[in-house]
Amino acid sequence: MAKKKDIESEKKRMEEIIGRLGKEYPHPRTALNFRTPFELLAATILSAQATDVLVNKITSTLFKKYKSIKDFAKAPLEELQGDVSSINFYKNKAKNIKACAEIILERHNGQVPRTMEELTGLPGVARKTANIVLSNAYGINEGIAVDTHVKRLAGRLGLTEYTDPVKIERDLMELTPRGEWRDLSHLLILHGRKVCQAKKPKHGECVLYDLCPSRDI
Numbered sequence: 439m440a441k442k443k444d445i446e447s448e449k450k451r452m453e454e455i456i457g458r459l460g461k462e463y464p465h466p467r468t469a470l471n472f473r474t475p476f477e478l479l480a481a482t483i484l485s486a487q488a489t490d491v492l493v494n495k496i497t498s499t500l501f502k503k504y505k506s507i508k509d510f511a512k513a514p515l516e517e518l519q520g521d522v523s524s525i526n527f528y529k530n531k532a533k534n535i536k537a538c539a540e541i542i543l544e545r546h547n548g549q550v551p552r553t554m555e556e557l558t559g560l561p562g563v564a565r566k567t568a569n570i571v572l573s574n575a576y577g578i579n580e581g582i583a584v585d586t587h588v589k590r591l592a593g594r595l596g597l598t599e600y601t602d603p604v605k606i607e608r609d610l611m612e613l614t615p616r617g618e619w620r621d622l623s624h625l626l627i628l629h630g631r632k633v634c635q636a637k638k639p640k641h642g643e644c645v646l647y648d649l650c651p652s653r654d655i
């Protein structure tokens with residue numbers, strides 16, 4: 439952490455934060471619908487700066503049309519782009535999904551890789567997406583997925599002083615037992631959506647009120 443003030447007391451505060459949020463949100467999981475690791479990868483690529491609700495709407499038909507990695511790899515790009523055109527950046531997202539499918543077939547025996555290094559070598563896949571796939575599809579906690587909610591809550595809760603997602607992730611990893619990494623990300627996202635919203639955080643309804651340095655802001 440930037441301050442290194444008292445790492446042990448910060449770890450205890452984090453434990454309390456996770457405990458309380460765990461009671462509020464007893465089934466933390468990704469809101470994205472998927473059946474296979476590749477479907478989760480594709481859904482996560484589509485979800486950049488878009489809502490999970492919209493992504494699920496698109497993938498409910500997309501995954502019926504393209505049932506396998508091969509289907510995505512051999513899809514004509516323009517057709518695939520048309521199939522996801524209701525989402526932002528659809529041209530690029532479709533291009534990345536198709537390229538991921540091709541590379542996975544060519545270099546990874548048709549299996550979505552299970553390592554951070556291999557995953558982040560795929561087009562359109564940075565640490566956040568890789569963390570989501572590793573933890574949710576494979577149960578591998580390699581890091582903590584930092585999205586816009588995690589970033590905001592980590593800052594407000596004083597768990598980091600950084601704004602760069604990679605540095606935020608490092609701070610959160612330092613304070614949290616590895617076994618909790620996946621759930622922590624989901625818990626902060628759920629709390630960010632329901633209570634600690636970007637524009638109007640509902641401090642008065644927040645179970646973290648007494649633990650939060652931003653409660654009066």
Ligand code: SF4
Nearest residue numbers: 634639641644650653
């Ligand atoms: S007290 Fe307010 S700022 Fe702090 S976590 Fe709760 S809602 Fe967010």
